[in-house]
Amino acid sequence: MVTFKHKHCLGIQDLSPAEITTVLQTAESFIEISTREVKKVPTLRGKTIINLFFEPSTRTRSSFELAAKRLSADIVNFNNQASSVIKGESFKDTILNLEAMNPDALIIRHPSSGAPHFATTFCRSHIINAGDGAHEHPTQALLDAFTIKQEKKNFQDLKVVIVGDILHSRVARSNIFLLRKMGSRVVCVGPPSLLPLEFRQFGVEIDFNFDRAIEGAEVIMMLRIQMERQEKNYFPSIREYRNLYSLTEKRFNRAKKNAIIMHPGPINRGVEISADLADSAKSVILKQVENGIAIRMAVLYLLLGGKEGEATD
């Protein structure tokens, strides 16, 4: 097994294919814990972790919280609504105050790209990026990769289509970086206003036509469309967006027979994906959520220095 030599988990860009494989394999060994009667191992007993969310989130925050708890770490939640941020305390001061309580790791979700990177310049703790602006969301891409691997076994030459607001999506970026490192073929789909041609430099193909792009796809990854994009004229109306980019039964039939449907959530039913498809057997959306815990357990374990062999005791 390749060792994982990082103090922080900031983005997929920093990881080698071997390290990505290490995370996936480590998660594999954790997946069973969540199905036990007693869902807890002592691996990170005595470690303190702070969930620091400057942006609303239920899924990612809960996932990290359960991951930490199932490894016996102590975890505290700090979210922006209840914080001193609104009292005018700076991000740096907030973090320095929390650091004074001697945590081992800070899990940071922040609307500004680079905020977790900024934190590493003055923090002692391990920093885990739980989503920064439109930059990266590494644990999401890792849990997506884990889910793809469960279903497809191999990343090499797998055709993955990512559909929606690519421009503003950290999920898209982290998935693009990861899938390209693992040798998959990635096609990005969306309206030109949300899909700059420069993304080709990340090694992906670009297609504005969903019907064409979906042909032969084995993985279809839908992104959440933010309603406020329409107000800024990125597209004329939700109606038109839905007509062009919604995953419908008819479109889905053009994909490969065994294709799977993914979505990082929360889904807009009937907008980017039809409700029936979201609930169908082709959808692995809830599987992604389930796998998220094992991936986050793996990341916490690899960063916080649990010794090898302890992983599944």
Added chain:
Amino acid sequence: MRLLIKNGRVIDPSSGTDDTLDILLEKGKIVEVKARIENKEAKIIDASRLVVAPGFIDMHVHLRDPGQEEKETLATGSQAAAKGGFTSIACMPNTNPVNDNRGVTEYILSEAKKRAVVNVFPVAAITKGLRGEELTDMADLEEAGAVAFSDDGHPVGNSQTMRRALEYSKLLNTLIIDHCEDRSLSGEGVMNEGYYSYLFGLRGIPDSSEEIMVARDILLAQKAEARIHIAHLSVKGAVDLVKEAKKKKVKVTAEVTPHHLFLTDACLETYDTNLKVNPPLRSKEDTQALIQAIKEGVVDVFATDHAPHTADEKDVEFDIAPFGICGLETAVSLLLDKLVNKNVISLQRFIQMSSTTPALLLGLENKGKICPGADADLTILNLHKEIVVDVKAFKSKSRNNPFHGWKLRGAAVMTIVGGKIVSSS
């Protein structure tokens, strides 16, 4: 008090001088320039192996005084200028209150007289409150001492307003300086739009935001037959527009900053807020076009856009940090190292862009030249001196400069203003 500067290599682009000469300064003026001057009463400065240039003029500086003295003051800003080799600086009007009336212009001039160690020339606002609506009393402001007009940082969005300002400027033969940015395009952008903004997930400012306004200003200046000066040119497309306009004899001039020449958007990988500046650091291709523009004479002057901000203001997430680089103390060494010492441009061209041309653009008749009767403002350079940029040693009140730790060859070693040594190392 007399100063006699001996054996320096005197370069004065205004007269084509490049020779080993002595210069005698007395009562704030240059009184004699010739091969060998003897004067027993004068204090002698040995300038052997040094270059003596007409005092450098930075026509784009933010001194933050009045109103934001926690960032910079007339005293600290002028000391930074002196240390950086500048004898004159033109300060932008986005102070608090805005320099849009005689009172503020007079405050700056009278306080500068008491507290500044270099010449301070106020640039007044084009519109009241920098709001882009009503023109300021430009004639009154000019009489009070304003050397140019600009709504810097708050580009004049309304084309009719800009047109009227350009027309009216002819009455005074003054210079309109525009920060060219179409705000509807730059929006909430924080860096150059392109591959790197997509890679770093930061909101982009497209090059067209600058190009559109440069094109508009050129067309309006052509129509009005007025002079327009483009502040901090940063993109290739805007360079091309200025080049074409100059061919058509439009009265357009342009400046470029060291940071737009020597840094690119790729540097933002670190999310270092000291690299956050407006216009943003652009692509490598843009920097190459700017350097070519300097060589071809498309760009006329160097300026720093010295924009001091406190450490606390910059020590935040990239999105919310203020724009600006504190540039007075690094400009000359950067330009000497990267352009002159690497033979990209001649020393004469460098001095012309740092002194001769800014003096002409601002109408400073007795500055930017070395001849009897001119003001005794001189910048003395050591082309071989090696320095390491250390922001902690800055005279400026602020430290927001991304060149910290850079090793550079070439520096201003003495700054003389009105016949007095105001900085020396």
